[in-house]
Amino acid sequence: MSSNNFCAPQESASILAALLEKSDDAIIRADLDGVIIGWSPGASRLYGYRTEETIGAPVGMLIPEDKWDEFVRMLDQIRAGIAVNYHETVRRAKDGRLLNVLISILPVSDHTRRTVSALSIARDLTVLKRAESAHRASDAGWRAIFDSAVDGIIVIDAKGMIESFNAAAEQIFGFRADEVLGRSVNVLMPPPYCDEHDQYIASYLAGGPAKIIGIGREVTARRRNGEVFPARLAVGGASVDGQTRFTGIVHDLTERVEMERRLREQAALAKLGEMSAIVAHEVRNALAGVRGAVQVIGARLPEGSREAAVADEVVQRLDALTTIVKDMLLFAHLPEPKLEPMDVGQLVASTASFARNDPAFRDIRIDVLGSAQAILGDADLLRTVLLNLLTNSAQAIGVGAIRVSIGARETVCQIVVADDGPGVPPEIRGRLFTPFFTTKARGSGLGLATAKRIIEAHGGRLRVEFPAEGGTRAVVELPALTSAVG
Amino acid sequence: MVENSARLRILIVDDEALIRWSMSETLIHAGYAVTEAGNGKEGFQRLADGPRPDVILLDYRLPDSNDLKLLETIRHVVPSSQVIVMTAYGTRAVKAGALTLGACRVVSKPIEIRDLAPLVHRAYESRPQ
Numbered sequence: 289m290s291s292n293n294f295c296a297p298q299e300s301a302s303i304l305a306a307l308l309e310k311s312d313d314a315i316i317r318a319d320l321d322g323v324i325i326g327w328s329p330g331a332s333r334l335y336g337y338r339t340e341e342t343i344g345a346p347v348g349m350l351i352p353e354d355k356w357d358e359f360v361r362m363l364d365q366i367r368a369g370i371a372v373n374y375h376e377t378v379r380r381a382k383d384g385r386l387l388n389v390l391i392s393i394l395p396v397s398d399h400t401r402r403t404v405s406a407l408s409i410a411r412d413l414t415v416l417k418r419a420e421s422a423h424r425a426s427d428a429g430w431r432a433i434f435d436s437a438v439d440g441i442i443v444i445d446a447k448g449m450i451e452s453f454n455a456a457a458e459q460i461f462g463f464r465a466d467e468v469l470g471r472s473v474n475v476l477m478p479p480p481y482c483d484e485h486d487q488y489i490a491s492y493l494a495g496g497p498a499k500i501i502g503i504g505r506e507v508t509a510r511r512r513n514g515e516v517f518p519a520r521l522a523v524g525g526a527s528v529d530g531q532t533r534f535t536g537i538v539h540d541l542t543e544r545v546e547m548e549r550r551l552r553e554q555a556a557l558a559k560l561g562e563m564s565a566i567v568a569h570e571v572r573n574a575l576a577g578v579r580g581a582v583q584v585i586g587a588r589l590p591e592g593s594r595e596a597a598v599a600d601e602v603v604q605r606l607d608a609l610t611t612i613v614k615d616m617l618l619f620a621h622l623p624e625p626k627l628e629p630m631d632v633g634q635l636v637a638s639t640a641s642f643a644r645n646d647p648a649f650r651d652i653r654i655d656v657l658g659s660a661q662a663i664l665g666d667a668d669l670l671r672t673v674l675l676n677l678l679t680n681s682a683q684a685i686g687v688g689a690i691r692v693s694i695g696a697r698e699t700v701c702q703i704v705v706a707d708d709g710p711g712v713p714p715e716i717r718g719r720l721f722t723p724f725f726t727t728k729a730r731g732s733g734l735g736l737a738t739a740k741r742i743i744e745a746h747g748g749r750l751r752v753e754f755p756a757e758g759g760t761r762a763v764v765e766l767p768a769l770t771s772a773v774g
Numbered sequence: 775m776v777e778n779s780a781r782l783r784i785l786i787v788d789d790e791a792l793i794r795w796s797m798s799e800t801l802i803h804a805g806y807a808v809t810e811a812g813n814g815k816e817g818f819q820r821l822a823d824g825p826r827p828d829v830i831l832l833d834y835r836l837p838d839s840n841d842l843k844l845l846e847t848i849r850h851v852v853p854s855s856q857v858i859v860m861t862a863y864g865t866r867a868v869k870a871g872a873l874t875l876g877a878c879r880v881v882s883k884p885i886e887i888r889d890l891a892p893l894v895h896r897a898y899e900s901r902p903q
Binding site (some may be wrong): 568569 | 792793
């Protein structure tokens, strides 16, 4: 204590007394034979011995048997003038309890610099150890909750780097935790969000308004395979030890959104059904009246006159309107197919010959190739589908040939309506089956939507392909009779 | 002009005036005797007034008659008249119902005016002897 900047030499004694009195550490002084010569109140509190019980007693009474060798080694070390620093070991209290302690032993020398005694300072680690083990247990418990959560839980730091990624998040995003830990959370977002996310965090940390933190909202997220999906995201921010972290809880909404879409579609169909009943009677009936009247008047006009031609044109326009109404009615009230065994070849042939008589097919040749086994089908409805596909092709090519090929695989009968027209631009291919979507100047946009519903009501599939060499192929697949029955 | 049809009597029941007019003009031109009714009540009146029509062109849906109610009445009052039901709303159920109640044909509107006289003639020819 001769040289320190903590206190003046004359203050040393009182400061030492205060330290010894108040320190919770057990401070013991022993001679080099291990006999206790000094015992602090903190030592009494830790080991349970009163001061008078210890002075003159051997330090060995505090050493459990299995630590005896270690104690002898430490004593030798001190005799050699070498300190023991922060050594974790075990001591025994008066009542026999074993205590985990962190011990430092310092050799004390006299004015000749000879080591004359040892000063031991021991800190109780038992409470700390218990807390540590409780902490480990709670950490495991927390981990179990974290990984069994149904929603994805993602923890990121203030820079947006992923620190934790639970099992549900792995499931939702298709990433393993080890693939994303340490990476920016923006790998889970599609553009433009992934590019803007760093800025969101920075602006929030700079005191900007919270856009999502503490609020939660629907977002668009991205899976490992690039698929973009709707999700509900709730984010909480927390500061631990001065470190800001954000916890995001992600709920995949794909199924719910899909279900909502289907419900909306059904509701729209129901409304359309109600509307179509009115349209059918009011509009179609009126159209029929006007058409009849114009035809009668037209028949009285001089043959070949301009007026007679106009009357004919009016009738054609009315027919186009009637067709749209008819399409709407069929779409809104698609009848349950009346399934009967039928020959696909015959159906195609009769539909093709019906089409050939239609003025819209004046410049079109329809080639029918192949044959297939019988199917169970509703001839009226399937004819509607075929006529629709033929009409689409005819409108696409204007002049030329449509090839209808019939083929069969084991359980499937296939009808392909192919043309070498301009096809459909890639950007609208995904919408071909969307009701009311049309690229034609005149059309209801219900043809393919209705055709698809009819084929699906037969347990079949309808798709439209665009071969690399150009043109369009509409492919109808229907279950063959054998598989439909078996 | 359809042969042997000069004296055939046709009743047209439809609330759409233009339909009545165009059909009636066409059939008169073809040599038929035509009467018209704009609703179920008038239709029933024409039957009561007589003479009995050979063929009745009946709209499926009339403002004062529930769907096929008038058809039932007609079958009862003038069972030997041939009835052609016309519908703008030709679902399969409608067609099946009309045929069950004794209509000889169910046709969808609009009816091609050029086909009207042959249609009526065939209906008459197909009457039970």
